Amino acid sequence: MLIRILYVSRAVGPQTTALTGSILTASLEHNKLHGITGVLCQGQGFFLQVLEGDRSAVNRLYGRILADKRHQDVEILLMEEITERSFGNWSMAHVHLSDMDPMVTLKLPEFAPYSATGAQAMALITELLASGHPITRPVL
Ligand code: FAD
Secondary structure (H helix, E strand, C coil): CEEEEEEEEEECCCCCHHHHHHHHHHHHHHHCCCCCEEEEEECEEEEEEEEEEEEHHHHHHHHHHHCCCEEEEEECCCCCCEECCCCCCCCCCCHHHHCCEEEEEHCCCCCCCCCCHHHHHHHHHHHHHHCCCCECCCCC
16 A cells, blocks of 8 residues: 655754765665655755655654654654655655745745644645756666
8 A cells, every 4th residue: 555654853963965965875775675765855944845655664754763863843744645755756855945946835834844734735846846956767
């Protein structure tokens, strides 16, 4: 059974390139091995991440992510069963919230991750992927 989860969290410390690099390196290897795909957005002190895959695999990974001391206040915004993936082409695409196009800001003014609905957060991520500068690594 396939599921999708989307969570928000607050970074502990600065969101440096080294931090992103270490998260993405771990993600690409692990996610490919376990059939997990998704997107990691970061910026303004937040992480927003979508994980899609087999329910057990996503739950196991979410447990590890929850225990990761590099972020805190991890809160699920959306969890749903899916029949197909929205971000199935990438082990883990990466996009900066600062890449937000002015048009996206207009469409989604004052996006506040902890009070957004799951649908609003999904819309933001989809817009960011379309209009920002995502770094994507295909699932091979
Ligand atoms: P270990 O590598 O043994 O690490 C144990 C703990 O040490 C971690 O929980 C963390 O607190 C700390 N740690 C690990 N590496 C570093 C480092 N380089 N610098 C400082 N502290 C460190 N992993 C995935 O596989 N897929 C994902 O999609 C994914 N997304 C993530 C998204 C976010 C926002 C964060 C913060 C982490 C993400 N991770 C992801 C990493 C994940 O939390 C685990 O660190 C990783 O899966 C390795 O798990 P492990 O049990 O082997 O932990």
